[in-house]
Amino acid sequence: MSVRICQTTRTLLIVSGLLLALSWTLAQQPDFEEVLQTIDARSNFQGDLSATFTLVSTDPEEGNETNQVRFFRRDGEDKFLLLILKPETQLGQGYLNIEDGLWFYDPESRQFTYTSLSESFEDSDANNDDFGASSLAEDYDVVSSSEGTLGNFEVWILELEATNDEVTYPFQKIWVTQKDNLLLKSEGYSLTQRLLRTSFFPSYARVGDNIIPDRMIFVDALVADKMTEITITEITTAAIPDNVFTKAYVERVNR
Amino acid sequence: MQSIRIAFRNVTRQFRRTLLLGSAVAFGFFIFTLINGFTGGLLDTVEGNVANAFGGHIYVSGTEVSEQGSEISVIRDTSVLEDALQVLEDSVASYNARSSANASLIFGKKEEIQFLVGVDTTQEEGFLNNLTFVEGDVEAFLTTETGLLLPGNTLEKLDLEVGESVIVKATTINGQLNIADFIITGSIIGQENFGFAVGYARIGALNTLLDMEPGQYQTLSIDLVDLSAVETATDRLYQELDATAVTVPRDADDGGPDFRLAFGLGGLISVDEDERWEGTKFEVTNVNDVLEGLNTLVNVMNGISLTIFLIIILIIMVGVMNSYRMVMIERTPEIGTMRAMGVQREGIRNIFVWEAFFIAFSGAATGLVVALLTMGGLGLIDFGPNDFSFFLEQGHLRFIITVPETLGNILLICAMSIASVLIPARAAARLKPAEALRASY
Numbered sequence: 001m002s003v004r005i006c007q008t009t010r011t012l013l014i015v016s017g018l019l020l021a022l023s024w025t026l027a028q029q030p031d032f033e034e035v036l037q038t039i040d041a042r043s044n045f046q047g048d049l050s051a052t053f054t055l056v057s058t059d060p061e062e063g064n065e066t067n068q069v070r071f072f073r074r075d076g077e078d079k080f081l082l083l084i085l086k087p088e089t090q091l092g093q094g095y096l097n098i099e100d101g102l103w104f105y106d107p108e109s110r111q112f113t114y115t116s117l118s119e120s121f122e123d124s125d126a127n128n129d130d131f132g133a134s135s136l137a138e139d140y141d142v143v144s145s146s147e148g149t150l151g152n153f154e155v156w157i158l159e160l161e162a163t164n165d166e167v168t169y170p171f172q173k174i175w176v177t178q179k180d181n182l183l184l185k186s187e188g189y190s191l192t193q194r195l196l197r198t199s200f201f202p203s204y205a206r207v208g209d210n211i212i213p214d215r216m217i218f219v220d221a222l223v224a225d226k227m228t229e230i231t232i233t234e235i236t237t238a239a240i241p242d243n244v245f246t247k248a249y250v251e252r253v254n255r
Numbered sequence: 256m257q258s259i260r261i262a263f264r265n266v267t268r269q270f271r272r273t274l275l276l277g278s279a280v281a282f283g284f285f286i287f288t289l290i291n292g293f294t295g296g297l298l299d300t301v302e303g304n305v306a307n308a309f310g311g312h313i314y315v316s317g318t319e320v321s322e323q324g325s326e327i328s329v330i331r332d333t334s335v336l337e338d339a340l341q342v343l344e345d346s347v348a349s350y351n352a353r354s355s356a357n358a359s360l361i362f363g364k365k366e367e368i369q370f371l372v373g374v375d376t377t378q379e380e381g382f383l384n385n386l387t388f389v390e391g392d393v394e395a396f397l398t399t400e401t402g403l404l405l406p407g408n409t410l411e412k413l414d415l416e417v418g419e420s421v422i423v424k425a426t427t428i429n430g431q432l433n434i435a436d437f438i439i440t441g442s443i444i445g446q447e448n449f450g451f452a453v454g455y456a457r458i459g460a461l462n463t464l465l466d467m468e469p470g471q472y473q474t475l476s477i478d479l480v481d482l483s484a485v486e487t488a489t490d491r492l493y494q495e496l497d498a499t500a501v502t503v504p505r506d507a508d509d510g511g512p513d514f515r516l517a518f519g520l521g522g523l524i525s526v527d528e529d530e531r532w533e534g535t536k537f538e539v540t541n542v543n544d545v546l547e548g549l550n551t552l553v554n555v556m557n558g559i560s561l562t563i564f565l566i567i568i569l570i571i572m573v574g575v576m577n578s579y580r581m582v583m584i585e586r587t588p589e590i591g592t593m594r595a596m597g598v599q600r601e602g603i604r605n606i607f608v609w610e611a612f613f614i615a616f617s618g619a620a621t622g623l624v625v626a627l628l629t630m631g632g633l634g635l636i637d638f639g640p641n642d643f644s645f646f647l648e649q650g651h652l653r654f655i656i657t658v659p660e661t662l663g664n665i666l667l668i669c670a671m672s673i674a675s676v677l678i679p680a681r682a683a684a685r686l687k688p689a690e691a692l693r694a695s696y
Contacts, residue, residue, distance in 0.1 A: 060364040100525045114524060118430050165429040165466070166323045166523065191433040191466060196424070222361045222422055222434070 032145055032158055036137035038181045042211045043134045044075040048240040049207070051232050052085075053131075057124040060225040067122055071232075072240050075133040079245045082131060083253060084122075094250040095121075095128060102128055105250045112247055118168035125197060125218035125228035129168050136160070136174075139167045147178075150185060154178045169196065182211070187221075195221040207235050258602050262609030269582075273614055276575060280618025280668060281625065283567030287664065288626035290560035292654035294553045299655055300648045301549055302482075305542050310351035310374075310382065311476030312485050312542045313492060317535040325523035327428045328473045330535055336475060339495040346488050348480045351379050352472040354461050358425040360405075362413045369409055371423070371454045373461030375472075383455075391417045391441025396457070402440035404455040410442050417442055423456075427466035428473075430523045435464045485541050493539040503538040568668060572675035575611055579679035582607075583686075590683055591691025600684040607680030608673050615672035619665045630654035 055067040068086035073079070082095040092107035095115070104115040117129035140160035148157045160172040169188035176183055182204060188197045198219045205214040214235070220226035243249050266273050306312050317330035330336060333352075340350070354373035359366055376383065376397050383393045389407050396402040403421065415421060417439050424434045437456065459469050467473075479488055493505050543550070583590075590603055637650045647653075 061366070100527075101523060116426060116430055116523065118426050118432055162431075164323055165427070165431060166321065166325060168430070168432055170431050170433075188432070190424075191427060191431055192435060194434055196432055196434065222424065223366050224364050226364070226366075 029145065030156075032142040032156070033137060035156065035158070035176055035181050036140065036142070036160075039176065039183050040134045040137050042181075043213075045073070045207075045210055045237065046076065047074075047237055049073045049075070049212075050234075050236045050238065050240060052234040053082075054231045054233070055122070055124050055126060055228055056231075057122075057228045058226065059123075060223070062123075065124075067124070071131065072244050073131070073133070074240065074245060077245070078133060080131055080133075081245055081250065082121075083250070090122075092253075094253075095131075096245065096247065096250050097128075097132060098245060103247065103250075105247070107251075110251065112250075125220050125226060126216075126230060127168055130216070130218075139163055140172060148175070150175045153184060155184060183213075197221055205232070205235060208237055258605035259609050262606045263613060265606065266610050266613045272578060272582075273617075276571070276578060276614045277618035277621065279567070279571050279574060280615055280672070281622035283564055283571060284619045284622030284664065284668060285626045285629075286567070287560055287564035288623055288656060288661065289629060289654075290556060290563075291660070292626065292630050292656045293652070294556050294560075295655035295657075296648075296653035297646055298546070298549065298553050300653045301546060301646060302542055303648070305545050306478070306482075309474075309476050309542075309545070310353055310372075310379070311349070311478040312482055313477040313479065313489050314540050314545075315475045315477070315492070315496075316473060316538050316540075318538075319535050320526050320531045321429060321523075324526055324528070324531065325429070326526050327523065329428050329467055329471055330473065330475070330537075331468070331471050332535060333470065333472070335500050335535065336496070336537065339492060339499065340477075342491050342495045343477065343488055346480055346484055348478040349378065349381070351375070351382065351476040351478065352458065352474075353476060354458055354465060354467060354471075354473045356425040356461060356465055358423050358464075360409070360413060361422040361424060362415050362419070365413045367409055367412050369405065369454045370452065371403075371425075371456050371461060373456050373458035373472075375458045386441075386443045386455075389442040389444055391439070393441075395440040396455075399438050399440050400457060401435070401437045401460045402457060403437040404441040404443050405439060406452045406454065407442045407444055409452060409454065410439065415439055423464060425464055427464075429466060431466065433464055433466065435460070482542075485543060489539055489541040496537050496539060501532045501534065501536040503536060505539065564664075568671050571668075572671055575614070575672055576675045576678060579607060579611070579676050580682075583679045583683040586683070587686060587691045587694040590686050591688050591694065594686070594688035595692060603686075604680045604684040607676050607683060611672045611676035611680075612669055615669040616665065619668050623661065623665070626656075630656075 049072070051071045053067075053069040053071050055069065057065045057067070059065070066086065067084065067090075070083045070085055072081040072083075078097070080095075080097045084090045084093045092105075094105045096103045096105065096112075097117070102115050102117050103112045105112050115128065117127065117132070119128055120126065121128050121130070139162055141163055142158050143161045144159040146157045148155050155175045155177055158174050158176060160174065162170045170191045171189035171193055173187040173189070174183055175185040183201055185201070186199045187195055188199070190196050198221060200217040200219070201213040201215070202217065203213065203215040204211050212232070212235070214232045216230045216232075218228045218230075315330075315336060316328065317336075318326050318328050319331070321327050340347070352375045356371045356373075358369055358371050360369050374382065383396065386393070386404065391404070396404055403423070405415075410416070413421065419439055420436050421439060422434055423437050424432065427433050437460065443455075458472065462469060462471060477488075477492075479485060490505065493502065496502050593603065633652050634654060636652070638647055638652070639650050
């Protein structure tokens with residue numbers, strides 16, 4: 001009889017211990033929805049953002065190619081404009097994301113055509129939607145989380161699943177620093193849950209109250225040795241005139 | 256009859272003059288026939304290529320508004336369309352339900368963009384049998400769920416072989432990235448010659464890649480028994496659909512049919528809230544709508560060639576008229592003799608008229624023969640797959656001239672030549688025999 005009481009007490013103690021450990025662990029984990037919101041809030045601007053992007057694409061078949069792009073973004077209205085500066089042969093081409101979708105302008109034909117946010121930008125590994133505002137919290141649910149390290153950083157590894165069917169990557173896996181919620185790495189997966197692209201964000205720049213990556217590396221998971229590195233310079237938050245985000249401006253600017 | 260005999264003798268006697276006038280007529284007729292033959296062949300070739308590439312003559316595409324308010328290309332409830340198709344029962348040769356994607360094919364370190372069409376093998380077996388295989392066969396395609404038929408040059412670029420697996424990357428109808436493995440079951444030729452390097456997959460496999468359910472499709476192509484009935488059939492189908500579903504007006508002035516969404520080209524378009532619709536919105540178009548721009552171009556070309564032809568005829572008329580004025584002066588004593596011997600005024604006039612006819616007819620006939628030879632020669636040249644392949648029939652130029660049109664043109668040039676010679680002919684007929692006999696030049 002006394003042996004049975006001892007066994008019951010011991011079981012209760014173990015279960016209590018496990019519950020305590022679990023609740024302590026849960027208490028240590030942040031609210032991951034808040035983490036996503038923090039990432040979005042850090043990189044999205046209340047006002048306007050202008051910068052120059054330099055894209056160096058490495059392709060095992062095509063060789064290296066460098067593009068330079070002048071970039072304007074107004075997150076409040078979900079608009080952005082990319083004007084190609086280099087190579088010279090593409091000078092005047094532009095991508096304008098406004099209310100009704102993303103438009104590509106070709107100065108040769110003087111025509112605007114719809115293009116897709118999920119399409120790659122100028123055959124690089126960057127997608128057109130990499131240039132838009134971040135909306136991780138709105139577009140994804142965190143379905144699982146774990147702890148890990150990435151280089152010298154303690155990170156949360158979060159698996160995300162899209163909340164709608166119009167985002168480029170239906171599934172993502174992201175590595176976020178535990179200390180300050182900086183996105184260091186992400187993996188984009190297809191609808192069939194196969195890895196399409198790995199992105200690295202090794203360097204960040206503080207712009208006012210925001211922190212944005214000023215160096216991004218996108219590695220193609222399907223074509224070996226294909227990657228694109230983007231460096232962002234000349235970042236300013238000066239107000240951009242409203243007419244910049246119009247087709248008329250894109251037509252006129254490089255005439 | 257005697258007038259004809261004398262006229263023929265005069266034509267052959269003054270060989271150099273006949274040759275010069277006849278050559279001018281022949282040149283004009285040659286140019287006109289060649290351009291008309293080219294434009295006729297061009298329209299017919301492109302029409303055939305479009306019908307072949309699009310799988311029919313009438314095209315029904317459907318779009319719906321997604322939960323996020325974007326316009327996406329898909330026909331989910333096919334019953335509405337199937338019911339409407341009852342009105343075309345007798346005039347339809349076949350229906351071809353298709354989905355398509357502008358996909359990236361990835362093999363090793365190589366990547367190629369390829370337009371892929373998903374075909375329903377139960378409906379399109381005849382079409383598949385018409386493909387020319389370099390390697391592989393229809394059977395392998397029909398028995399492999401993820402089979403892929405690719406143009407030979409695409410396989411070459413990717414360094415792929417039949418039987419190997421390739422990664423296909425495409426965006427779903429909602430714009431999400433998706434990939435799947437496909438097996439190359441055949442290398443085909445011929446389709447490059449249509450100007451589209453089209454690859455073919457089975458519609459079920461392509462639908463999975465595009466995040467569509469089995470049985471759904473993006474466009475339905477209708478192959479008609481009689482192409483001349485295309486406009487009537489299109490209107491009937493449109494009216495039937497319009498009575499039961501949301502449709503894009505047939506007369507919408509939007510620059511021709513827009514297959515961009517259905518072909519997986521471009522991005523999603525956000526639809527304003529007050530313009531959104533429930534269910535599927537259908538657009539009914541046909542091969543003529545697709546070729547609207549080309550028709551305009553052909554009409555312009557035909558107009559230019561007709562203008563050139565008329566200018567040449569005008570020059571010839573002036574030339575013939577002047578020549579026969581000279582002829583009349585040269586032949587005045589001869590005319591006097593003929594008149595003195597009893598030839599009536601009509602006889603003299605008829606000699607001139609018949610001479611003009613012989614010159615015009617022989618010139619036009621020569622021009623026609625040279626044009627036919629040129630067309631035959633140009634038609635033999637194999638241009639192979641190139642940027643203009645869509646305008647070629649299996650890599651060759653095609654010329655079409657119709658017998659009634661050609662006879663009409665010959666008649667026109669003869670009539671114009673006769674008209675131009677009437678003034679000197681009348682003047683010659685009115686010469687007084689005594690004065691004509693006395694004349695010396």
